[in-house]
Amino acid sequence: MRNENEVSAGENLKRIRKELGLRQHEIAGEDITRNLISLIENNRAVLYDTAANIMAKNMNKIMYERDISIFIKPEDLLNPERYDARKKADTYIEELENILIKKEFYIESEKLNEIEAFLNQWDLVDKKVKIYELLGDIFYISNNLNKEYYYYFKALEASYDYPNMKERYKLALKLVYNCIITGKNEEAINLCDYMLLSQKSIPNKYKGAFYYNKALGYKYLLEIDKCLIALDNAKKYFKDSSNKDLKKVLMLEGVCHFRTGKHTRALKSYNEILKISEEKNDIDEICVAYINIIQIYIAKNDKEKVIKCFDKVMMNLPYVNEDSFYLPEIYYETSNIYLYLENYEASEKHLNAALALSKKSGKHNLYKKFISSLVELYIQANWIDKLHNLMSILENEFSNIKLNEEITLVLKLLLYYMKQNNHKAAEDIIINLLKKEKEV
Template identity: 30%
Template sequence: MYFLENTILPPGEKLKRLRVYLDATQQDTSNGKISRNLISYIEQGKTKLTKDTAEIIVENLKRLAQERNISVDFTAEYLMQSETEQAEGILRKSVKRLHEIFDADIEKFEAELNKAKEILNTWDITEKKAEIYEIAGDYYAKGYHHNESYIHYLISLENYIRIHDNLNVAKLYSKLGKSAYDSQNYKEVINLHNHALLIMKTCNIEDPGIMKRVLFNNALAYKQLKDYEKSLDCLEELKKRFPDLSVGQQVDVLTLKGNCYYEQGNYEAAKAKYKEIFDIIDKENNDQVGKMLALVNLGRVYHKYGQTEKAIDCINDSIMIGLKANSIYCCDVYIELGDIYTDICKYDLAENAYIKALYNAKSTKMKGWEARSYRKLLDTYIIRDREIYIEQLIQEINIAYKENPKIMGDDELKEIYLKAARYYIDKNADQAKDLLDLVLANPK
């Protein structure tokens, strides 16, 4: 490690600190080969340090260090580095370090990130700023911190635009699109992805990874917007452009196609797509999560056909696979099971499924799933007129929301309060009033 390697200083100040550390005078540093006054001017910043002068200084100081048995490492090139060059070197190490601790806890990651940000606040090194903020966006996206992810991606995008790095501009638009999808801003997803497509077309950029991500995420967004035909069109274009999709990608495409057909009421087409997934998985690999999702989706189709027992068997098989694979999707599957039991009025079993969904949602910390589980439980308790359970559930929700407001949006919280208030309106006017006061206390 170089002397003062992680400290940014003008060359003259760096020389002065090195000289003082070695307990050397300016005359010692010059050693008669250059004037003492030149050393003084360099340290005061009045004269630029040249390569020849730096080499003489380093030769003299290394000799002094050896004579005094002081271990220190430095070179003429290091001594001559400008402050910007030093900052860039530190930021290169920050990039490497951020990659190394990408799977670490958030406190450790943010400590390193904040060090880099402090340097970037002083030294506007655009390329490194773009790279570091992109890594941070990836980290926050991984941890489901969607707002933080979006903000960091946006700053990264701005800096890639400044250096005309069109490939990374297109990539960042696609990442912003995924972040917008996670935040349920589906129209923005499509707008951002269309920017990515326009840049790729205008700049003749061929990048299969970006193109696949854009087409598939657009299909997801159109599906959420209930424009199932456009979603299916995106999937067809994806399949046409990339006939060599991996098994996992084929499973994702077939699942989304099946879901679109299901929402359109075309249950036979949906069932065919879900069954096609089993054929691919059995032949090509052992994608347990893909099999899990195919089973739960197939269960939904059987339920629509009135084959309830068959549907429950499929979903229970899906849960078994999900638990073994420690899948984040177990919450969704438990909710599907609870919905089926609710439809056939088996409320005890429905409540049990929703409680398991809530437990799973808390452990995975997936945005929205905890709120969804709470709503399902509330609906079940209201149907069964279980007043004491409703009161306890509202208390639990209040505590959970105070501890972590990110578990649900304000609208979701209001919906829960209003449902409970409506239940209490004829039973306990004071309780209903308290719940309505909570709604009014959160006007956003």
């Protein structure tokens, strides 16, 4: 006998239908009658699997047409307990959205375990995708790359149980971006290829983004020819997109041509960026374009043209917005140009500005790169006291370096050669490793 507080399958069907704003005849379709639905909702007929399948299918069709991200399974109609579970999932979604709004990104491990256990217990596909994506967003903003990858991967994996999900490509792009940042370049390329082949309704702007990220993957794998082919494809889809997208393609194109020694073609790409940036008065991107042009003239050792272009950078630099994404890298590159011009004091000043900005913005990968350059500067300038002071500041960071078997082996070899006073052998190992690091 049914408890008077217990919700029947028919009553559950009615509350789900009304919550979705649907009428009986809309979920009946052509296979069952509206009258049967009325009987079921009033507990005068039994809701069987066949009817539940038909109604769920019709509900999802209407949700898709209305562009509402809800996916109803037959079990949602047959099992009233799943209704309460869906409501619980909505509270998790609201909590995670509030974390993003308030920018308080710490989540206790107990809370994460609670959410994971809930999602494992209840196979609520649409809620699972949303919750995992929100967790990925939170860890993306808080710069926890491993957890960001884990949750975006889980979200994308769950999405394949969500038929006709409209914006799966946006979720896939988030995962691709993480793969590029974390060096999973082959995975990024494969995912780009899969999405371009499997998702026919991707807007052109996003198709261009997949080709651009595919090109980035090839660039980091040093497969320059494949990178340029992917960039050509990206250009086709960015024709009607923003100038920002096109400039990213041109920038990477210029870098590729520069790496292969095709300086004239690289200059063409950078000058196209310069033209677009000057038309839009994008001060930071004007600086970036000139900096890349300067790299070509440095490679040619044309100091006169380096100075001429550098004057343009320094003329624009004071007007770059402090929140510009490019500003830390601009200061870093200007410090390198000063180093080329052997103006060590100015090089140090700009490098310290780059360090301060990277620390402020939480860009830890840039911070480490800039510290490495500061060490190189002090060595080149023979500023021994400053080098010692820097090393003492970084002493705690050295203790946190994680050693793998390869690094440990190299250190043991270096120590051995130093004890043997075979400084030449130690020096050769170090030089070869540093050359390899710069090639990457």
